[in-house]
Amino acid sequence: MGNVRTEVVDHVALVTLDNAPVNAAALDMLQELTDVFDSFNDRDDVRVAVLTGAGKCFSAGADLKNRPDLTIPGKRWNRNRVVREVAYSIADCAKPVIAAVNGPALGAGLGLVASCDIIVASENAVFGLPEVDVGLMGGGKHAARIIPHSLARRMMLTGYRVTAAEMYRRGIIEACLPADELMPWAMDLARTIASKSPLATKLSKDSMRTIENMTLRDGYIYEQGNTAKLSTTHDAKEAVAAFVEKRAPVFLGR
Numbered sequence: 001m002g003n004v005r006t007e008v009v010d011h012v013a014l015v016t017l018d019n020a021p022v023n024a025a026a027l028d029m030l031q032e033l034t035d036v037f038d039s040f041n042d043r044d045d046v047r048v049a050v051l052t053g054a055g056k057c058f059s060a061g062a063d064l065k066n067r068p069d070l071t072i073p074g075k076r077w078n079r080n081r082v083v084r085e086v087a088y089s090i091a092d093c094a095k096p097v098i099a100a101v102n103g104p105a106l107g108a109g110l111g112l113v114a115s116c117d118i119i120v121a122s123e124n125a126v127f128g129l130p131e132v133d134v135g136l137m138g139g140g141k142h143a144a145r146i147i148p149h150s151l152a153r154r155m156m157l158t159g160y161r162v163t164a165a166e167m168y169r170r171g172i173i174e175a176c177l178p179a180d181e182l183m184p185w186a187m188d189l190a191r192t193i194a195s196k197s198p199l200a201t202k203l204s205k206d207s208m209r210t211i212e213n214m215t216l217r218d219g220y221i222y223e224q225g226n227t228a229k230l231s232t233t234h235d236a237k238e239a240v241a242a243f244v245e246k247r248a249p250v251f252l253g254r
Helices: 027-040 075-091 108-114 130-134 140-146 149-158 164-169 179-194 198-211 216-231 234-244
Strands: 004-009 012-017 048-053 097-101 118-122 126-128
Touching: 004 027, 012 027, 012 179, 027 075, 048 179, 075 108, 097 108, 097 179, 108 126, 108 140, 118 164, 118 179, 126 164, 130 149, 140 149, 198 216, 198 234, 216 234
Parallel strands: 012 048, 048 097, 097 118
Antiparallel strands: 004 012
16 A cells, blocks of 8 residues: 555554655545544454554645645545545544654644544644645544634644644643654553453444443443443453463464
């Protein structure tokens, strides 16, 4: 594939945006990314994914230099669909996704980050919705999933770019690290998740994604249902046996 590189080692998929020089969110890259994350749903060799960018940028957002001709009938609808669905392919992916933000994550790049389950960034990363500076409007809904009310609006209305340090101070991301420590930290976390029962992590993500817009009562009922499903599995019995026998569990994903 051209703009997305994928490497799977020990159940961890490292997905790298690779559209030099700034990993602009061109339509072909977004479609490619959607296909990659959709494939993870059917791959037993993938238990968790890490999403990052090549070079010094995570993604600078929409590709303004190569915008499609939106006057062509149907083209605007197609573009909007591709841009919309890539976020869902990450958010709805059955496997947990860690964003390792190695540099600027702007506009559509911030949308990708906001769709991930866990976010960690290097100290040189910044997050923003710069569309207002070129007379356009950014995706505030994705930003508002992780960013507080006032800050999200400030970003959208002024183009303000939030540093990784500020994101960490506000509790939006899990860590703000020196650049050379970012990927080791993210990959170590990924390996920790991959060591758990794949059924447990899959249903845990399913629960968190599904209950996000539910009431407390309905959300907890849904979680209880997933817990009941897990309790009858081989992996659940293996986890209990391993605890009693004081050994590491061997999960089979069934």
